[in-house]
Amino acid sequence: xxxxxxxxxxxxxxxPDIRKIxxxxxxxxxxxxxxxxxxxxxxxxxxxxxxxxVVILDMCMPHMDGEMTLRALREMPxxxxxxxxxxxxxxxxRLPEDLxxxxxxxxxxxxxxxxxxxxxxxxxxxxx
Amino acid sequence: MEQTTKPPNEASRLRSLERLxxxxxxxxxxxxxxxxMTCKLTGFPMAAVSVxxxxxxxxxxxxxxxECEFDRENSVCAKAILSAQPTLIPDxxxxxxxxxxxxxxxxxxxxxxxxxxxxxxxxxxxxLCAFDLQARLLPxxxxxxxxxxxxxxxxxxxxxxxxxxSENSDDSFLIAVFDSLTDVVLTxxxxxxxxxxxxxxxxxxxxxxLRIIGQPIRRFLPNLFSEGKSSIRNxxxxxxxxxxxxxxxxxxxxxxxxxxxxxxxxxxxxxxxSRTFTLVVRDAxxxxxxxxxxxxxxxxxxxxxxxxxxxxxxxxxLFDADLSKAEVKELLSLAQENTDxxxxxxxxxxxxxxxxxxxxxxxxxxxxxxxxxxxxxxLLRPMAVARHIKLLAQHAVVNASxxxxxxxxxxxxxxxxxxxxxxAPPNTEVCVRTALTPEANLRFQVxxxxxxxxxxxxxxxxxxxxxxxxxxxxxxxxxxxxLAIARAIVELHGGRIGVESAPGEGSNxxxxxxxxxxxx
Numbered sequence: 001x002x003x004x005x006x007x008x009x010x011x012x013x014x015x016p017d018i019r020k021i022x023x024x025x026x027x028x029x030x031x032x033x034x035x036x037x038x039x040x041x042x043x044x045x046x047x048x049x050x051x052x053x054v055v056i057l058d059m060c061m062p063h064m065d066g067e068m069t070l071r072a073l074r075e076m077p078x079x080x081x082x083x084x085x086x087x088x089x090x091x092x093x094r095l096p097e098d099l100x101x102x103x104x105x106x107x108x109x110x111x112x113x114x115x116x117x118x119x120x121x122x123x124x125x126x127x128x
Numbered sequence: 129m130e131q132t133t134k135p136p137n138e139a140s141r142l143r144s145l146e147r148l149x150x151x152x153x154x155x156x157x158x159x160x161x162x163x164x165m166t167c168k169l170t171g172f173p174m175a176a177v178s179v180x181x182x183x184x185x186x187x188x189x190x191x192x193x194x195e196c197e198f199d200r201e202n203s204v205c206a207k208a209i210l211s212a213q214p215t216l217i218p219d220x221x222x223x224x225x226x227x228x229x230x231x232x233x234x235x236x237x238x239x240x241x242x243x244x245x246x247x248x249x250x251x252x253x254x255x256l257c258a259f260d261l262q263a264r265l266l267p268x269x270x271x272x273x274x275x276x277x278x279x280x281x282x283x284x285x286x287x288x289x290x291x292x293x294s295e296n297s298d299d300s301f302l303i304a305v306f307d308s309l310t311d312v313v314l315t316x317x318x319x320x321x322x323x324x325x326x327x328x329x330x331x332x333x334x335x336x337x338l339r340i341i342g343q344p345i346r347r348f349l350p351n352l353f354s355e356g357k358s359s360i361r362n363x364x365x366x367x368x369x370x371x372x373x374x375x376x377x378x379x380x381x382x383x384x385x386x387x388x389x390x391x392x393x394x395x396x397x398x399x400x401x402s403r404t405f406t407l408v409v410r411d412a413x414x415x416x417x418x419x420x421x422x423x424x425x426x427x428x429x430x431x432x433x434x435x436x437x438x439x440x441x442x443x444x445x446l447f448d449a450d451l452s453k454a455e456v457k458e459l460l461s462l463a464q465e466n467t468d469x470x471x472x473x474x475x476x477x478x479x480x481x482x483x484x485x486x487x488x489x490x491x492x493x494x495x496x497x498x499x500x501x502x503x504x505x506x507l508l509r510p511m512a513v514a515r516h517i518k519l520l521a522q523h524a525v526v527n528a529s530x531x532x533x534x535x536x537x538x539x540x541x542x543x544x545x546x547x548x549x550x551x552a553p554p555n556t557e558v559c560v561r562t563a564l565t566p567e568a569n570l571r572f573q574v575x576x577x578x579x580x581x582x583x584x585x586x587x588x589x590x591x592x593x594x595x596x597x598x599x600x601x602x603x604x605x606x607x608x609x610x611l612a613i614a615r616a617i618v619e620l621h622g623g624r625i626g627v628e629s630a631p632g633e634g635s636n637x638x639x640x641x642x643x644x645x646x647x648x
Contacts, residue, residue: 015435017462021442024459028449060431089431111437115445 025114040069551578
């Protein structure tokens with residue numbers, strides 16, 4: 001079980017199996033608190049009441065896709081400067097042009113290795 | 129008055145007449161020389177080349193008589209062409225066959241000697257004839273020579289036709305070839321003006337082919353000679369050889385100014401000492417559309433493959449971590465499910481390809497409808513029970529058998545029913561109905577009380593990879609190909625497929641097969 005003071009991460013991906021894997025990896029390998037949701041809308045609701053250290057966001061989702069979610073996140077006061085890791089399913093998927101401006105720390109292409117995801121997040125948090 | 133009848137080959141005879149003696153390029157000199165020879169040979173003072181048209185007989189060249197015409201019924205020549213032999217009449221006014229004809233009365237002619245002008249196909253287009261106001265008979269020893277003159281005239285006319293045809297034939301043949309092309313073929317002269325165009329310009333550029341000639345090529349292909357781009361360097365500004373071998377894509381302008389994407393291939397040739405450029409222009413919109421579809425298909429397949437692969441890769445990586453027994457068990461089941469998902473996806477991709485390219489042949493026979501559906505329901509009942517769904521079947525026609533490929537229809541119905549079960553809320557019914565339509569097709573219908581489908585999504589539903597966001601579920605087809613496969617199967621049977629649905633009101637997926645049906 002993660003320590004009570006462990007950082008909280010938000011995972012947004014519409015595929016329940018990927019949420020399970022990412023959740024398990026970040027909880028068991030990284031010792032993080034993880035909340036995983038299936039849509040941008042759910043994420044926005046959660047963010048209103050919770051503070052997260054890193055957001056892991058899937059780009060390709062129905063209705064509200066990764067880019068829309070990211071734009072909405074960045075408009076929320078408690079999301080300013082929170083690092084975002086993008087998960088993409090294909091190399092040619094649409095990405096915001098200026099990645100730095102949107103506070104994107106990493107882009108991981110599926111199928112990614114959860115161990116690598118874990119390492120990326122630790123690096124990001126170390127820099128903070 | 130004796131009725132003149134027409135020769136049996138009248139229609140082709142008239143066509144030959146028109147071909148051999150056209151109004152344009154009428155061989156007056158040749159006919160006149162023939163008549164001079166005729167008068168000399170026969171000793172008759174008057175002669176004429178007489179043609180027999182559809183309604184009238186006309187002298188088209190004469191010596192000693194005026195060029196005039198008569199109704200076919202009142203013409204000596206119109207009767208004479210009916211005979212294969214020369215017509216030799218010493219005195220028309222005393223011959224009962226000819227005495228009352230307008231020709232005889234009007235011209236006061238007595239002696240008539242005529243040789244039919246016959247084509248090599250035996251069509252008599254008219255007569256070569258000689259006349260005298262005095263009654264006399266052409267001596268028999270001159271008839272053969274007179275016939276030879278007529279024969280030579282016909283040969284000369286025929287030869288003339290062949291040589292004029294061969295003069296034009298290369299050009300007209302090539303023009304016909306270019307007009308049959310679906311690509312636009314243009315030639316551009318050294319000043320950059322369009323000097324010729326095939327018929328296809330009318331379709332591609334929306335301009336009459338005659339109106340495009342003389343216009344600057346820049347108007348239609350503005351980027352053709354733009355410098356510094358990947359298009360042709362201006363061949364008029366430099367002496368560089370124009371040697372474009374690859375096709376270039378560029379934006380062209382129609383006559384209306386509307387832009388279109390085209391592929392252009394240019395070549396250079398020398399024509400009468402000056403440079404001419406040939407351009408082959410092809411509408412690229414169909415190629416672009418197919419490329420876009422292919423890109424989208426690959427992007428979607430790639431996405432659909434990457435998702436289960438991510439889960440598999442993740443599960444394998446995590447086996448090393450310090451996990452509880454329950455967590456390991458969960459990983460194993462995730463890996464198992466996603467392996468199945470990959471297998472289904474790969475199978476579905478192959479299946480839809482084979483169905484849509486027509487590589488699957490149906491193996492139809494009469495199948496009892498109720499029994500076929502009951503078989504499917506037995507297989508799906510465990511899934512329905514697990515989700516607390518009641519599965520029902522209702523048949524409006526009993527004992528019906530339908531001509532279909534059993535395995536393919538089972539596949540289609542299984543897909544529709546499994547979809548319905550996975551989207552229906554617990555404690556509701558999924559009902560499979562069959563009924564006859566007014567067109568005597570058999571309609572299969574699968575009704576659920578699920579969330580329903582938005583009208584704007586209905587159109588996309590039966591396309592490849594169309595899984596709708598809120599209906600995403602790993603049961604059933606899984607990769608968004610299930611309904612596309614169902615549609616392909618139904619259409620292969622000559623039937624149609626559709627859905628009636630509204631958000632919050634459930635969905636009614638149906639398909640109709642034309643049969644035939646058997647009720648025995």
